[in-house]
Amino acid sequence: MSGYLDHGKWRDGWYDTAPSKGQFVRTTSAFRHRIVPPDAAADGEERFIAEPGRYHLYVSLACPWAHRTLIVRALKKLEPVISVSVVEPVMTQGWSFSDALPDHLYRHQFLHQLYAQADPSYTGRILVPVLWDRKTSSIVNNESSEIIRMLNGAFEHWADRSVDLYPAALRGDIDEINSFTYEAINNGVYRCGFATTQEAYEEAYVRLFAALDDIERRLEGKDYLVGNRPTEADWRLFTTLIRFDAVYYSHFKCNRNRIADMPNLASYARRLYRVPGIAATVDMDHIKRHYFMSHPHINPTRIVPAGPATNYFDALD
Numbered sequence: 001m002s003g004y005l006d007h008g009k010w011r012d013g014w015y016d017t018a019p020s021k022g023q024f025v026r027t028t029s030a031f032r033h034r035i036v037p038p039d040a041a042a043d044g045e046e047r048f049i050a051e052p053g054r055y056h057l058y059v060s061l062a063c064p065w066a067h068r069t070l071i072v073r074a075l076k077k078l079e080p081v082i083s084v085s086v087v088e089p090v091m092t093q094g095w096s097f098s099d100a101l102p103d104h105l106y107r108h109q110f111l112h113q114l115y116a117q118a119d120p121s122y123t124g125r126i127l128v129p130v131l132w133d134r135k136t137s138s139i140v141n142n143e144s145s146e147i148i149r150m151l152n153g154a155f156e157h158w159a160d161r162s163v164d165l166y167p168a169a170l171r172g173d174i175d176e177i178n179s180f181t182y183e184a185i186n187n188g189v190y191r192c193g194f195a196t197t198q199e200a201y202e203e204a205y206v207r208l209f210a211a212l213d214d215i216e217r218r219l220e221g222k223d224y225l226v227g228n229r230p231t232e233a234d235w236r237l238f239t240t241l242i243r244f245d246a247v248y249y250s251h252f253k254c255n256r257n258r259i260a261d262m263p264n265l266a267s268y269a270r271r272l273y274r275v276p277g278i279a280a281t282v283d284m285d286h287i288k289r290h291y292f293m294s295h296p297h298i299n300p301t302r303i304v305p306a307g308p309a310t311n312y313f314d315a316l317d
């Protein structure tokens with residue numbers, strides 16, 4: 001089960017959808033600091049400066065938002081620079097650690113203990129991803145869209161500079177697609193799955209599939225959403241696509257059709273999946289166990305479906 005911290009104390013509890021007429025409203029991330037490259041920190045004012053071995057990511061392999069950060073870390077070849085701890089996929093007191101999946105820094109049992117360590121009076125939900133600073137023992141940032149920008153741009157001294165997921169010339173187009181994708185698709189599947197009224201669910205469902213149809217058209221004759229190399233816009237969409245047929249289609253009732261039934265989207269997702277380093281970031285076991293076992297209000301038996309037998313992304317051409 002999930003829950004939140006109330007002035008540093010754990011409380012079980014789900015999102016209250018009553019004030020929003022059954023609509024799921026995502027909470028905003030609380031920690032929003034920035035890491036700057038060493039050369040941009042010359043005046044000594046900056047608190048968080050890029051350096052190897054200083055920062056640590058806490059992620060769930062199940063979570064599409066955390067998945068973005070692992071993808072950018074892999075593409076920028078930052079594995080030796082930024083270390084990672086992975087939480088257990090099934091929520092207990094929210095996200096937890098185990099002997100098999102430990103908190104490498106503090107051996108906490110639960111992620112909420114890390115939030116309380118950063119801010120003993122923290123009130124709010126305990127979200128992944130978390131970008132942690134060893135030096136100040138604090139959370140730099142827990143908003144994936146901002147973390148991926150930092151991984152793409154602040155660690156250039158140690159990163160693979162041939163990869164730029166947010167090139168200056170394409171930023172306007174990337175930002176525009178990102179907000180469209182976020183509202184209707186990335187968060188749209190959650191707005192379907194966590195809706196508590198028929199109206200709220202149907203509104204999210206119609207918007208989701210209209211957006212997928214739109215992207216299906218945009219991808220006609222194109223390999224990527226913006227330009228001719230993968231950008232942030234592609235990776236942000238990818239983490240939802242890869243979970244869609246196995247989880248969102250059934251668990252979140254996003255069942256007009258599968259991604260496998262949309263030829264351009266299916267081959268696009270497969271193309272992205274085959275980029276070197278990406279397949280290793282996709283863990284279908286964590287993904288399926290997390291969703292089907294962590295939301296007992298949606299799936300009370302907590303049975304994890306055996307299928308789908310094959311996914312569009314591992315099918316042979």
Ligand SMILES: N[C@@H](CCC(=O)N[C@@H](CS)C(=O)NCC(=O)O)C(=O)O
Binds near residue numbers: 062128129143144145
């Ligand atoms: N906007 C945030 C969203 C992060 C988020 O909602 N993560 C989910 C996992 S998919 C979470 O940790 N949920 C725990 C909860 O809501 O209690 C981001 O992109 O970083």
